[in-house]
Amino acid sequence: MRREIPLFLTFLFGTFFVSMNFLQGDRLREATGGFLPDQINDWMSIIISFTYVLGVGNVLRIHVKKVARRENGWGYSAATLAGLAAMMIYGLILWIPLGIAFDGQPASVEPGREWMTGMQTGSVFNWFYDAVYTPMQSTMYALLAFFISSAAFRAFRVRSFQAALLAVTALLLIVGGVPLGETVWSGFPELTSWVMEILQTAGKRAILIGAALGAISTGVKIILGVEKSYLGGRA
Numbered sequence: 001m002r003r004e005i006p007l008f009l010t011f012l013f014g015t016f017f018v019s020m021n022f023l024q025g026d027r028l029r030e031a032t033g034g035f036l037p038d039q040i041n042d043w044m045s046i047i048i049s050f051t052y053v054l055g056v057g058n059v060l061r062i063h064v065k066k067v068a069r070r071e072n073g074w075g076y077s078a079a080t081l082a083g084l085a086a087m088m089i090y091g092l093i094l095w096i097p098l099g100i101a102f103d104g105q106p107a108s109v110e111p112g113r114e115w116m117t118g119m120q121t122g123s124v125f126n127w128f129y130d131a132v133y134t135p136m137q138s139t140m141y142a143l144l145a146f147f148i149s150s151a152a153f154r155a156f157r158v159r160s161f162q163a164a165l166l167a168v169t170a171l172l173l174i175v176g177g178v179p180l181g182e183t184v185w186s187g188f189p190e191l192t193s194w195v196m197e198i199l200q201t202a203g204k205r206a207i208l209i210g211a212a213l214g215a216i217s218t219g220v221k222i223i224l225g226v227e228k229s230y231l232g233g234r235a
Contacts, residue, residue, distance in 0.1 A: 003228070003231055006231060007225045007228070007231075010222060010223060010225075011223055011224070011225065013040070014219070014222065014223035015223060016040065018223070056084070056088075059080070059084065060081070060084075062077075063077035063078075063080050063081050064077075064081065067081065083128075083132075086124075086128060087125060087128060090123065090124040090125040090128070091125040152170065169195065169199075172188075172191060172192065172195060173192055173195060173196070175188060176188035176189055176191055176192030177192055
């Protein structure tokens with residue numbers, strides 16, 4: 001039963017959403033007055049909320065163990081736990097006691113305590129996001145630029161026709177995207193735009209179509225019970 005019930009629920013709700021979005025979903029909405037789809041979406045939101053709780057519990061389980069055992073990199077785990085605690089305290093726990101209504105609208109807040117009011121402008125939660133998370137995110141993207149440059153250098157070694165095509169295209173885009181390219185030849189910006197809007201878009205759409213077909217086939221296998229890896233253990 002531990003496998004049959006999840007498989008049955010997966011088939012039931014998978015078939016339901018496929019029919020709602022691709023078959024006669026409008027007729028079902030009209031027949032039930034929108035009651036059935038709305039109720040199922042509400043239950044999905046509840047289940048997703050519980051997955052967040054499980055995710056937080058998993059983070060705590062992994063990083064608390066690393067800190068307790070003083071494993072390699074335990075300092076990063078301690079910083080993760082501290083950040084998690086701070087964001088939860090100032091973004092969630094202090095939200096309701098400080099006068100935030102249950103309908104999500106800010107109620108009256110005692111003067112001088114605005115800095116503690118959840119995600120409001122000027123709050124600690126908002127400051128952590130703007131002054132800590134956003135700069136760290138920008139730093140990560142800046143570091144990725146060096147890794148991308150290194151990977152590009154290795155990829156541009158012309159050993160085949162495909163590699164030569166990649167190298168020539170990348171060179172055109174790099175030169176056409178900087179003022180030096182327009183100085184050398186005025187047509188570089190137009191050429192770069194043509195490559196990005198025509199060639200790049202066509203290739204990207206082909207990749208997206210292939211990924212969509214793969215996602216559809218995987219979804220059908222999961223709904224029909226052919227793919228069972230999501231149950232854990234051996235299928």
